[in-house]
Amino acid sequence: MPVLDAKIPEGPLEEKWSNYKFKSKLVNPTNRRKHTIIVVGTGLAGSAAAATLAEQGYQVKAFTMHDSPRRAHSIAAQGGINAAKNYCNDGDSVRRLFYDTIKGGDFRSREANVHRLAEISANIIDQCVAQGVPFAREYSGYLENRSFGGTQVSRTFYAKGQTGQQLLLGAYSALMKEVDNGNVTLYTRREMVDLVVIDGIARGIIVRNEITGKIESYAADAVLLATGGYTNVFFLSTNAMGCNVTAAWRAHKKGALFANPCYTQIHPTCIPVHGEYQSKLTLMSESLRNDGRVWVPKVKEDRRPPHLIPEAERDYFLERKYPSFGNLVPRDLASRNVKEQCDQGKGLGSTGFAVCLDFSESIKRLGADVIRSRYENLFEMYEKITGSDPYKEPMLIYPAPHYAMGGLWVDYDLMSTVPGLFVLGEANFSDHGANRLGASALMQGLADGYFVIPSTLPNYIAGSSLSQVTTDHPAFKQAEEDASKKIKQLLGIKGKKTVDAFHRELGLLLWDKCGMARNEEGLTEALKKIPEIRQEFWENVTVSGSEGELNQTLERAGRVADFLEFGELMVQDALHRRESCGGHFREECQTPDGEAARNDDQFCYVGAWGFNGVDAAPTLHKEPLTFESVPLTQRSYR
Amino acid sequence: MSKLDLTLKVWRQKDANSPGKFEIYLARGIDEDASFLEMLDVINEELTQKGQDPIAFDHDCREGICGTCGAVVNGRAHGPLKTTTLCQLHMRHFKNNDTIVIEPFRSRAIPVVRDLVIDRSAFDRVIAAGGYISVRTGSAPEANSMLVPKQDSEKGFDSAQCIGCAACVAACPNASAMLFVSAKISHLAVLPQGQPERLKRVVKMVHAMDKEGFGNCSNEYECEAACPKGIKVANINLMNRDFFKANLTT
Numbered sequence: 001m002p003v004l005d006a007k008i009p010e011g012p013l014e015e016k017w018s019n020y021k022f023k024s025k026l027v028n029p030t031n032r033r034k035h036t037i038i039v040v041g042t043g044l045a046g047s048a049a050a051a052t053l054a055e056q057g058y059q060v061k062a063f064t065m066h067d068s069p070r071r072a073h074s075i076a077a078q079g080g081i082n083a084a085k086n087y088c089n090d091g092d093s094v095r096r097l098f099y100d101t102i103k104g105g106d107f108r109s110r111e112a113n114v115h116r117l118a119e120i121s122a123n124i125i126d127q128c129v130a131q132g133v134p135f136a137r138e139y140s141g142y143l144e145n146r147s148f149g150g151t152q153v154s155r156t157f158y159a160k161g162q163t164g165q166q167l168l169l170g171a172y173s174a175l176m177k178e179v180d181n182g183n184v185t186l187y188t189r190r191e192m193v194d195l196v197v198i199d200g201i202a203r204g205i206i207v208r209n210e211i212t213g214k215i216e217s218y219a220a221d222a223v224l225l226a227t228g229g230y231t232n233v234f235f236l237s238t239n240a241m242g243c244n245v246t247a248a249w250r251a252h253k254k255g256a257l258f259a260n261p262c263y264t265q266i267h268p269t270c271i272p273v274h275g276e277y278q279s280k281l282t283l284m285s286e287s288l289r290n291d292g293r294v295w296v297p298k299v300k301e302d303r304r305p306p307h308l309i310p311e312a313e314r315d316y317f318l319e320r321k322y323p324s325f326g327n328l329v330p331r332d333l334a335s336r337n338v339k340e341q342c343d344q345g346k347g348l349g350s351t352g353f354a355v356c357l358d359f360s361e362s363i364k365r366l367g368a369d370v371i372r373s374r375y376e377n378l379f380e381m382y383e384k385i386t387g388s389d390p391y392k393e394p395m396l397i398y399p400a401p402h403y404a405m406g407g408l409w410v411d412y413d414l415m416s417t418v419p420g421l422f423v424l425g426e427a428n429f430s431d432h433g434a435n436r437l438g439a440s441a442l443m444q445g446l447a448d449g450y451f452v453i454p455s456t457l458p459n460y461i462a463g464s465s466l467s468q469v470t471t472d473h474p475a476f477k478q479a480e481e482d483a484s485k486k487i488k489q490l491l492g493i494k495g496k497k498t499v500d501a502f503h504r505e506l507g508l509l510l511w512d513k514c515g516m517a518r519n520e521e522g523l524t525e526a527l528k529k530i531p532e533i534r535q536e537f538w539e540n541v542t543v544s545g546s547e548g549e550l551n552q553t554l555e556r557a558g559r560v561a562d563f564l565e566f567g568e569l570m571v572q573d574a575l576h577r578r579e580s581c582g583g584h585f586r587e588e589c590q591t592p593d594g595e596a597a598r599n600d601d602q603f604c605y606v607g608a609w610g611f612n613g614v615d616a617a618p619t620l621h622k623e624p625l626t627f628e629s630v631p632l633t634q635r636s637y638r
Numbered sequence: 639m640s641k642l643d644l645t646l647k648v649w650r651q652k653d654a655n656s657p658g659k660f661e662i663y664l665a666r667g668i669d670e671d672a673s674f675l676e677m678l679d680v681i682n683e684e685l686t687q688k689g690q691d692p693i694a695f696d697h698d699c700r701e702g703i704c705g706t707c708g709a710v711v712n713g714r715a716h717g718p719l720k721t722t723t724l725c726q727l728h729m730r731h732f733k734n735n736d737t738i739v740i741e742p743f744r745s746r747a748i749p750v751v752r753d754l755v756i757d758r759s760a761f762d763r764v765i766a767a768g769g770y771i772s773v774r775t776g777s778a779p780e781a782n783s784m785l786v787p788k789q790d791s792e793k794g795f796d797s798a799q800c801i802g803c804a805a806c807v808a809a810c811p812n813a814s815a816m817l818f819v820s821a822k823i824s825h826l827a828v829l830p831q832g833q834p835e836r837l838k839r840v841v842k843m844v845h846a847m848d849k850e851g852f853g854n855c856s857n858e859y860e861c862e863a864a865c866p867k868g869i870k871v872a873n874i875n876l877m878n879r880d881f882f883k884a885n886l887t888t
Contacts, residue, residue, distance in 0.1 A: 177770045179766045500679075
């Protein structure tokens with residue numbers, strides 16, 4: 001079985017990043033403008049990378065499928081961003097943030113990357129404040145912090161419930177500054193449909209212009225993918241409607257390995273599913289668990305409205321089972337426990353698949369105004385969607401797909417297995433192991449974009465002798481033709497079933513068999529069914545309109561076609577990993593008290609899959625994980 | 639859960655250069671807990687089944703934060719609810735047998751691309767003209783070395799909440815973008831970090847705004863009424879004062 005080399009720098013953990021930076025090759029400022037860098041995606045990772053590389057002097061071409069870079073889904077992150085500033089003097093340090101992240105990820109992430117992330121975290125806050133990000137502050141004018149799941153310190157910086165929005169607007173403003181300076185060319189409403197690989201090296205991309213339908217080619221010296229996660233494979237998720245796996249998947253088909261696709265995060269606190277017409281699920285920030293208490297009735301099938309269930313008849317099951325972390329246990333644990341309570345018949349709401357997130361005690365203790373100042377927009381959003389007022393009645397919540405820890409495999413430089421193709425942010429697999437801690441996605445996206453790639457990309461550029469390549473190269477022409485052919489094929493099927501119907505069918509299957517709990521029987525069944533759905537899709541999907549126009553159905557069809565291939569890999573990965581870790585819970589592998597039981601002897605590795613054809617079995621490559629700085633232990637939050 | 643039957647009058651326009659017109663669609667059995675966009679999803683599924691072109695509309699997060707969605711519903715940008723984006727408007731706010739008129743946001747500076755989809759790239763160009771603090775990555779000082787009074791930070795946050803949806807332009811009789819532009823100017827003007835470029839910024843952004851063809855403010859307050867994020871007209875006052883000051887001092 002092929003073994004992957006992550007190219008981790010030498011030296012003690014604390015010195016690896018500075019050793020790397022000292023030893024890495026640099027590009028002379030006057031030579032930088034001779035290099036064109038493509039950045040796909042303009043969320044936190046993409047905008048930050050594009051802006052920073054442009055500041056350094058590279059010619060950057062930034063692509064987004066949205067009408068503006070500011071629409072990227074990073075904008076929806078609510079709760080906050082972690083950083084090891086130790087402003088609260090409560091025992092935080094780079095070492096502790098590192099340790100919390102490794103432990104939170106259930107010992108399935110790469111030590112060196114996580115330590116680098118923790119080191120960089122403090123610089124991110126400095127950068128964002130300088131950009132004018134209006135973080136929450138104390139009356140003294142100093143920055144304020146709050147706590148998040150899986151930690152016992154307060155290290156989370158936030159801007160009400162709109163932290164992602166404010167950070168993205170910061171990164172977007174940095175990007176637009178460089179557009180104005182002429183160092184970034186912005187391409188909006190372009191969807192990447194292929195990666196162009198020449199002599200084994202990534203040299204450009206093919207995009208579809210969503211307005212004209214034209215297939216366009218762009219060449220570069222390196223391609224950076226910052227295209228987000230794949231959780232919309234479940235159809236219903238907290239992701240924005242447009243989030244997709246297409247760019248990553250098509251790069252995978254061109255040789256980039258896909259790592260740990262079965263590691264998906266199911267977020268515990270989302271507004272429950274309520275109808276068939278439903279298009280997405282809405283997250284209620286984890287930060288709410290600072291002041292909200294999670295409970296179910298003590299007896300089964302208690303159908304009274306929650307506020308009529310007396311205190312003595314409520315079970316605050318997270319506080320009961322995990323007294324040291326209480327309601328702030330990590331997401332995977334919280335989600336599984338919520339599911340367990342509902343499966344036992346203790347769930348509430350019209351479907352019985354919901355539990356209470358109750359603020360009454362906090363409102364009594366702190367007053368409604370304090371709670372309002374912390375969570376105003378979240379409470380408003382909850383009321384708008386459900387018609388119920390959380391100041392008066394407990395919120396009803398249930399877990400929902402939220403984040404992808406898996407992604408394209410990258411080495412320490414964030415380079416994939418295709419030289420010249422780098423992957424940033426949620427699109428890569430690197431830092432969160434099998435479970436991401438709250439407020440760490442924003443941290444990782446910005447770390448990758450502002451500080452990691454600007455140090456690692458020059459090492460690649462300076463160390464390679466790249467030949468001059470233009471879009472006239474036959475590889476571009478071939479990729480353009482392939483893209484057009486695929487589009488024509490989709491339009492030509494003219495079947496009976498809509499794109500969304502296929503997406504929903506796939507999503508429900510995955511949620512059922514490869515969601516919060518997985519077992520061999522269900523996964524095997526899913527593995528049989530997905531190719532059947534895929535085959536029916538290619539025979540019976542209906543895509544209206546034509547190719548040379550704005551055609552949103554065609555856009556979705558392309559994405560669902562990729563989900564139908566990717567979903568199979570996800571299940572395959574889940575089936576092969578006969579252990580429970582973080583968000584990947586195999587029912588066959590649990591401790592006597594129902595916690596995830598890892599199998600470090602057999603599975604202490606990153607599983608990265610190589611593509612061999614749509615109906616061919618993928619090849620598993622392994623990157624062994626070694627833990628030199630933290631002992632491999634069973635996680636405990638009790 | 640009650641169901642609604644509705645008549646929709648929807649603006650259909652093939653592309654920027656074709657003339658558009660209203661088409662009538664019947665929406666049957668719409669769940670009152672569905673969002674407005676989910677109601678359009680249902681219509682679009684039906685149209686697709688019938689082999690017709692679905693209604694093109696922009697949307698993404700469906701949580702009221704990305705600023706992608708928006709349409710004029712019964713004459714009001716984002717519909718009848720205050721401080722609510724179209725994606726967060728739910729059908730329980732309509733009555734059975736209602737007729738709902740749905741049109742794109744309209745202004746010369748933000749032209750229709752197709753059906754309800756518009757081109758808001760003018761907003762990006764205005765931001766590019768100066769809607770930022772010119773800090774190079776890596777050069778920032780320690781975050782707590784610069785104190786920002788809580789009230790200033792909160793004021794900045796209030797303005798920074800703008801989602802760039804262009805409802806303010808659609809609502810304004812003059813198609814002015816002043817609420818959008820002034821929100822960014824105010825966000826940076828009330829923070830200490832934004833001071834060095836404050837006057838230069840306002841001049842560049844106002845000129846960029848004029849160049850895009852947006853109109854001027856005549857104190858109609860329609861923008862504030864339509865804004866899904868509750869951005870206040872007071873931002874425009876600040877922008878005008880700063881613009882005046884900049885022209886006196888430079």
